[in-house]
Amino acid sequence: MIVGVVLASFAAVYALAAPARTEGAARVAAATALVVVVVLAQFVQVVPRWRRRRGGWSLPAQAAAAYTGVIAFGTSAGILGFVVGSLLLAGAWPAAACVLASAALADALRGGASADVTITCLLTGLVVYGLARLADRADDVAAARLPLTVAAVERERLRIAAELDGGLGDGLRAISAGSRDALDRPERIADVLAVARESLNRARTAAAGLRSMSLAPEMAAARALLEAADVRAEVREGHREPLGPAGALLATVLREAVTDVVRAGAARTCLIATSERGGLVGLRVVNDGVRTAERGADGLDAAAGRVRAAGGTFSAGLDGDGRFAVEAAVAAGEPAVSLPDRAAYRLSLALLAAVLAGFSVKGLLLVPWGPLWPAAAAGLALISAVQLLWAGRGRPRWWPPILAVLAFAPLAVFGKAWLGVAGFLAGTFLVGLPAWAAVPLAAACMAATGAAARALGLGTAAVANYVISTLVTGLVVYGLVRLARLVRDLRAAGDELARAATVQERLRAARDLHDLLGHSLAAILLKCELARRLAEADPERSRAELAEVVAMAEQARGDLRTATGGDAELALDGEAASARSVLAAAGVEVETVLGHPVLDGPVSAVLGTVLREAVTNVLRHSAATRCTIATGRDGGAVWLVVENDGLDPAAPRTAPGAGIGNLTTRLASAGGTLSARADGKGSFRLEARVG
Known part of the structure; x- marks a missing residue:
């Protein structure tokens, strides 16, 4: 257009x-x-x-x-x-x-005047060439956004796969081989237990690390924790994701600072702000609940040490208004996605400079050689410089008035040689102002040029030519600068899309490590422990438990492939059977009431994931003796309920963990909802609905 x-x-x-x-x-x-x-x-x-x-x-x-x-x-x-x-x-x-x-x-x-026509031809050719090349660049950048995003995600998947396979992959292979070996050599069960314990720790650490490398989710979690403690939280996000190691360091600082705020219990407000400038990413956490610097700094020594060891800066103390501020800054490192280049802008400015030079030369050809000629050359050079600075470095509000004075004031001295300058002022208005203001002002420039041409005694044809030329020059300036900015904005939008996709890939991998692989390894650890205890008392039962460990290890390897970009192969029926086995092995009485219909793959997979996480929480976070797993259909929705009696009513309330947040995200993407609540009498009920 x-x-x-x-x-x-x-x-x-x-x-x-x-x-x-x-x-x-x-x-x-x-x-x-x-x-x-x-x-x-x-x-x-x-x-x-x-x-x-x-x-x-x-x-x-x-x-x-x-x-x-x-x-x-x-x-x-x-x-x-x-x-x-x-x-x-x-x-x-x-x-x-x-x-x-x-x-x-x-x-x-x-x-x-052959010189004038030659310049006109050259300028027209350059403008046509520049506009076409910039339009091509805009189309190329727009078309490249999706491939750039896909490539960024694939790079992140490969990085995650390489990072996880060497530790977790080798561990799962060792568990599988060790369990087979222990079928006939029970004394080897202890070795399998050690590997399973180490692998579970690695999976949890890797999930936390992937999640913390993106600071934005940690900021959201901090806001939720503060609001749960009745602290009004204000979050100002000024950094660009993904951050990588810098995000992990700052997430540690944020977590410890917010934990201290909640633990102290005196704050009413808390500000969390990030910034990115000069190659540094900064974090600032300010609260009004600490009255002394010494008290506020308690518990932050470990975070401060990690930041300083990484070459960053850390400070904690009272600021000017008496609030306690924690500030940390670390090097941002290399961006995961390339930043916008300036090739299109350079082309635009080079062509604009050529147009300015050409119009200046055309104007100078109309100025007789004499004392006025150097003044005219200086004035045109000044206009060209202001126009280039305005187009390339910013749009201060006082530049258009300067251009307006330079466009019309010299007319009294230089006459028609200066009539072409108004076009640059029109271009300034078109580029720098919204259409409702730019169009009338550009029209005013044209009218003023026509009036000036008539006042200089030019004929009707010449007046019309100068009026139209003012519009043409303004549109040339607008086209060159606007297309260059369009390329820049498209490239920036593509990069932001790739960044967001990379962050989402990290969070997906963290969720899968936590929800899928974490459960599998916890179950393997439990089964190995049971097999070790039964090795002498009931060898056949011990062998049966080890055989299940081998199958679980193979399933866990599939979970690892899922976490590194593969497709989930969970099914609700299979997970229900696994849940019965694992809970029974832990001494929990299980009641299952499965009344759901035949489910399609995605719904079955997401509910299977919910069941895994719920069972993991029963094993890790409760002293349950009884657990009920029920499914069914309510109208067009399929529901899953997992309820256990292991909650301590006297235990202090804590913020929801990463697992509940992960499940909420998964269900939301499938059009479902999740509720998790205690009844105040020792029971905890988790309900998921899809459809």
């Missing part, structure tokens, strides 16, 4: 000039038609959708129409600039130079 508007404005200049350059309605119509052909051929050259269908006719047709208009109908030789642009896009630089020379020759034979 941007390219089309700029090209249409160029066409309007030559079409409106046709009546002044030829005589007779038929000839004017023919000249105008040729201009339309030239511009339509240019559209085919620069618009990607049309370019693929153009064949080889567009450039010859454009050249024929342009030269016919110049030779037969008196069209300005400047229209050959479109041909120059097409040749530049085709890589035919020598041919483009020949067309420039022919334009100069044609204008010289008419007695015109």
Whole structure:
């Protein structure tokens, strides 16, 4: 659209000039038609959708129409600039130079100013080339966003797989082989137990590490913990994910600082803020519940030591308003996803500089050599510098007024040589202001230019030409800068999408390690312990338990593949059978009431995951003697309830762990809900609904 508007404005200049350059309605119509052909051929050259269908006719047709208009109908030789642009896009630089020379020759034979036409042709060609290349770059970047995201996720999966397979993969293989060996050699069960215990610790550590490498989830967890303790939390996120090791360090600081706030129990408000600048990621936690620096720093020594050992900075003390502040900063490290490059911006600014230089030279050609000429050159150079700084480094509010003064005040001195400058002011308005303000101001620039041209005694045709030229120049500036910013924004959006996908991949892997592999390893550990105790009293039962360990180890290897990017193969029925076996081995009486219908794969898998986590919590966090597992259908929804009697009613309330948060996320993605609550009498009930 941007390219089309700029090209249409160029066409309007030559079409409106046709009546002044030829005589007779038929000839004017023919000249105008040729201009339309030239511009339509240019559209085919620069618009990607049309370019693929153009064949080889567009450039010859454009050249024929342009030269016919110049030779037969008196069209300005400047229209050959479109041909120059097409040749530049085709890589035919020598041919483009020949067309420039022919334009100069044609204008010289008419007695015109060949230098002015040559500059016009060159500028038109460069603008066409630049706009087409920037439009191509925008299309390429837009098309590359999805592959960039997929590639980022695949890189993260490979990294996670390499990181986990060496430790957990080897451990699971050792458990499987050791369990087979222990079927006939019970004394080897202790070795399997040791490997299972180490593997479970590794899985939990890896899950925590993957989760903490992204600081944003830790900030969300900290907010939930604070609000659960009736502390008003304010979170300001100023960093970009994923962070990697820096996120893990700062997550440790955040966790310990917020834990201290909750433990003290005196804070009413707490601010958590992150920042990223100068290659450093910073974290600031401020609360109003600590009155002395010494008291506030208690318990933070370990976090401070880790941050300083990594080359970061750490401080804890009272700030100016009497609140206690914990601040830490560590090196951000290499970004996981490439940052936006500036190639498109450099091309845009280079072309804008060429346009500014060309228009300045055209203006100076109209200024007689003498005392005023150096002043005019200095003024045009100043305008060009301000315009480039404005386009490249920012948009201070005071620059447009400066450009407005520079655009119109010198008219009284330099006359029509300065009339073209207003176009840059129009471009400034179009780029830097919203449409509701930019369009009227650009129109005001055109009207002011027309009024100035009339005041200078120029004829109607010249006035119209300067008015339209103001619009064209403004649109050229707008097109070059706007397309460059579009490329930058698309690239930044693509990078942010890839970053977000990388973070989500880390969190998915952490959830799978916690929910799937953690459960499997906990069950393996329990079975191995049971087999060891039964080795002498009931060898056959011990062998049966070890055989289950072998099967569980194989299942755990599948869970590891899931955690590193494979597809989950869980099923609710299979998990219910496994839950009965594991809970019974732990001495928990199990009642199962399975009334669910045949479930599709995704629903069965997500409910199977919920059941795994619920059983893991029964084993790890309670002293349950009885557990009920029930499923059923309620209308269009399928539900799962896991209830146990192992909750201590007198135990202090704690914030929900990572497992409940993981399950809530999984169910939400499947259109389900999760509730987990105690009845106040020692029972804990977890209910999941999907559908």
